[in-house]
Amino acid sequence: MKTVTVNASKKYDVTIGAGLLENAGSVIKNYCRGGKVFTVSDANVFPLYGKALKESVEKQGLEFHEFVFAAGEESKNINVFSEIVENMCGAGLTRGDVAVALGGGVTGDITGFAAATYRRGIPFVQIPTSLLADVDSSVGGKTAIDLANGKNQVGAFWQPSAVICDTDTLKTLPEEEYENGCAEIIKYGMLGDRKLFEALAATPVKNDYENVITRCVEMKRDVVEADEFESGERMVLNLGHTFGHSIEKLSGYTIPHGRAVAIGMNIITKAAVELGFAPKGVDGRLAEVLKKYSLPLETDFSAKDMVKAAVGDKKTVGGSITLVVPTDIGKCILKKVPVEELERFALAGGLK
Ligand SMILES: NC(=O)c1ccc[n+]([C@@H]2O[C@H](COP(=O)([O-])OP(=O)(O)OC[C@H]3O[C@@H](n4cnc5c(N)ncnc54)[C@H](O)[C@@H]3O)[C@@H](O)[C@H]2O)c1
Known part of the structure; x- marks a missing residue:
């Protein structure tokens, strides 16, 4: 396993290696005073890795919530964003709880934007599962959704609290x-x-x-x-x-x-x-x-x-x-x- 520390407006570790998903719960726990973990994922990725993440989170005594959307760039829009934040609210998420993005760049961008804006900002953890998300979108804090008039037109700079790149997830990447x-x-x-x-x-x-x-x-x-x-x-x-x-x-x-x-x-x-x-x-x-x-x-x-x-x-x-x-x-x-x-x-x- 390798660790890269990013020292931006927030300091956080990016860990890279095989088998990291299993221990994701213990990383997430560090940022989760409130005890609730709200995971956002797409319909391709969640069936593959959702269970392992849930088990890892629950092993730490944390409450697991999930929101799964249809995979693809078409979902990176204001309607799906609205559903995510409504569901966060419905689950009673507070600023002491954590949002988790489990998926590619689309999941990371929309979850990051929801985390940046819900209750004026809650911590979020990136668990990238696509190679593009590993090397690019999960690090650096750029979050966004698309408008009908253009890509990434609404967003925020909001750094994650941690990034966990489990290279085993790349085995199922098309x-x-x-x-x-x-x-x-x-x-x-x-x-x-x-x-x-x-x-x-x-x-x-x-x-x-x-x-x-x-x-x-x-x-x-x-x-x-x-x-x-x-x-x-x-x-x-x-x-x-x-x-x-x-x-x-x-x-x-x-x-x-x-x-x-x-x-x-x-x-x-x-x-x-x-x-x-x-x-x-x-x-x-x-x-x-x-x-x-x-x-x-x-x-x-x-x-x-x-x-x-x-x-x-x-x-x-x-x-x-x-x-x-x-x-x-x-x-x-x-x-x-x-x-x-x-x-x-x-x-x-x-x-x-
Ligand atoms: N925030 C940034 O700095 C930044 C940088 C670059 C790109 N982006 C954004 O990232 C997005 C593109 O990211 P992407 O290419 O990861 O797209 P994506 O999230 O749509 O993932 C691509 C496809 O791969 C599938 N997938 C992902 N991981 C998988 C796995 N392990 N096994 C099986 N299937 C898997 C997804 O379901 C999807 O169908 C764009 O919206 C782009 O604007 C953001």
Whole structure:
């Protein structure tokens, strides 16, 4: 087992290893003066891991409550949020009790937002079960729900009290979700750790979960500690996300986040080479590793549509956008560009 301590506005431990779910109750107990544990999970994950969590919680003499919603991004909305907080209230949860997110990033985001707002904030513990949630969404305190007009438009910064990454839960993760998580892991290597990047090229992530997740969490910790509220440096985590978000949006969210980020990384890295920010060959090396994880590289959406989707309702004249531009494998810079210049990057990145 590995432990990474995050020292943000709240100090908490992220534990990573096999078999941790069994002892989750003893971790949760540390934050639960009131004796009630309110677990939120989705309909895929709860039948797999709900019983083990319940037993572990009850073994500590705590009262277990559950709320299970239909799996998928479509559930990360205000109606499900409303049901969660109504159920918290119905269960008589106080500020001395604990909410637990058992699941992927959707569960973590909506539970975190419910915990941030119910009774003006109660403690919550993240038990991520998807690779993406292990390496990204469960750490750092960004919580949110989607609106009909856009993803993650309502949310709060609310740090968890603990994060428990039980790598055994990844055994049941569908292959496509594994690959989506790998896209974010490749992103970490690409933006800040050449050694990690080369390790991913040499050994499949699934052969070394504990070390790979730990390294990504350490990198996320460093960024979060430096810029918890995303006023600058934290933006490096958005490598591949500007064009990635456009792809998600233009596809009506039928292309999953991880795949969209893979294509977005490929576009911006090609552009970085073409425009002289990165040496020749960096784009080819990234493409090789993305392909190794069965991730896509290209999109048919036009440069114009992609830029329009990225800029959204922002002023198109005089506005600017911060791009994360790779300068080598394991290195990147933040570059503020006028929105008029974004199309130049899109075209240099191979879009038509
Ligand atoms: N808060 C943040 O900092 C942050 C960062 C990145 C992404 N996100 C958010 O995370 C979400 C995406 O997360 P995700 O990819 O984990 O989505 P998800 O929670 O929908 O999980 C993906 C699918 O895998 C299933 N699943 C999860 N764990 C499983 C397991 N162990 N066994 C079997 N099935 C399992 C889920 O039921 C779901 O069908 C998006 O909403 C995104 O906006 C948030």
